[in-house]
Amino acid sequence: xxxxxEAIEKIKGMIVSGALRPGDRLPKESELAADLGxxxxxxxxxxxxxxxxxxxxxxxGDGTYVTSLDPQLLLEALSFVVxxxxxxxxxxxxxxxxxxxxxxxxxxxxxxxEAELDALTQQLDELGATPSxxxxxACDLEFHRGIVQSSGNSVLCSLLDGLSGPTxxxxxxxxxxxxxxVSRTLHEHRAILTALRDRDAxxxxxxxxxxxxxxxxxxxxxx
Numbered sequence: 001x002x003x004x005x006e007a008i009e010k011i012k013g014m015i016v017s018g019a020l021r022p023g024d025r026l027p028k029e030s031e032l033a034a035d036l037g038x039x040x041x042x043x044x045x046x047x048x049x050x051x052x053x054x055x056x057x058x059x060x061g062d063g064t065y066v067t068s069l070d071p072q073l074l075l076e077a078l079s080f081v082v083x084x085x086x087x088x089x090x091x092x093x094x095x096x097x098x099x100x101x102x103x104x105x106x107x108x109x110x111x112x113x114e115a116e117l118d119a120l121t122q123q124l125d126e127l128g129a130t131p132s133x134x135x136x137x138a139c140d141l142e143f144h145r146g147i148v149q150s151s152g153n154s155v156l157c158s159l160l161d162g163l164s165g166p167t168x169x170x171x172x173x174x175x176x177x178x179x180x181x182v183s184r185t186l187h188e189h190r191a192i193l194t195a196l197r198d199r200d201a202x203x204x205x206x207x208x209x210x211x212x213x214x215x216x217x218x219x220x221x222x223x
Contacts, residue, residue: 003038003039003042004042004045004046006038006042007036007038007043007046008046008049008050010036010038011036011046011047011050011055011056012050012055015055015066015069020066022066022067022068022069023065023066023068024065024066025063025065026047026056026064026065028063029043029044047064053074054067054074054076055067055069070154071154071155071158072154072157072158072161074158075155075161075162076162090167090219091216091219091220093163093167094167094212094215095216096163097160097163097164097167097212098209098212098213098216100156100159100160100163101144101160101208101212102204102205102206102208102212103156103205104147104148104151104153104156104157105147105148105151105192105196105204105207105208106201106202106204106205106208107151107152107153107156108147108148108150108151108152108196108204109195109196109199109200109201110199111150111152112147112150112196113150116146116150117196117197119146120143120146120147121193123139123142123143123146124139124143124186124189124193127139127186130182131182133175133181133182136175136182136185137168137175140171140185140189141164141168143189144160144164145157145160145161147192147196148160148161167215171215174215174219177222178218181218184214185211188207188211188214189211191203191207192204192207192208195207
């Protein structure tokens with residue numbers, strides 16, 4: 001593994017230094033191995049590892065390319081790892097959401113368009129006052145994703161998208177077991193939307209915090 005790690009670091013160094021840029025095709029395996037002072041086997045293992053985390057794209061019959069290095073693409077690996085979370089770490093994921101999502105919601109105040117606000121309003125209107133828990137949770141995911149995307153920060157958006165999975169089951173279970181969960185969620189969504197329409201960043205931040213903290217507090221009470 002030490003030899004493969006060295007190969008990974010050398011390829012990473014070429015990308016970070018700009019010797020290889022997004023979309024560039026890597027030199028032939030024999031040439032690159034010689035240039036980097038690596039065996040072809042260790043280079044091959046490094047390429048395989050970097051392709052798994054979406055740094056490199058191996059195209060059969062064409063060659064190996066540096067990907068776009070877009071944050072959303074690179075953070076797909078985070079979603080994969082997050083899927084292996086243990087149930088006892090859900091509170092930790094919620095705590096991270098509580099730190100990041102209110103900040104993203106506040107940022108969205110200055111950037112979200114009226115058309116985007118109208119789309120979010122329509123989404124809530126179509127959901128109605130008595131949705132099923134599954135419908136509510138699906139809407140909740142889309143609602144917050146839409147707001148975070150409007151923050152204009154693709155890294156933040158990708159991070160929160162990757163972190164949302166572990167908390168989905170907790171949100172569904174809360175909806176099934178807590179008497180007022182559905183009405184509270186709908187009320188909090190409307191309050192966040194009102195703050196966004198008013199361009200009140202602090203109110204938007206506060207309501208987003210309340211919204212996530214309510215799930216967190218319920219989960220703590222059940223453990």
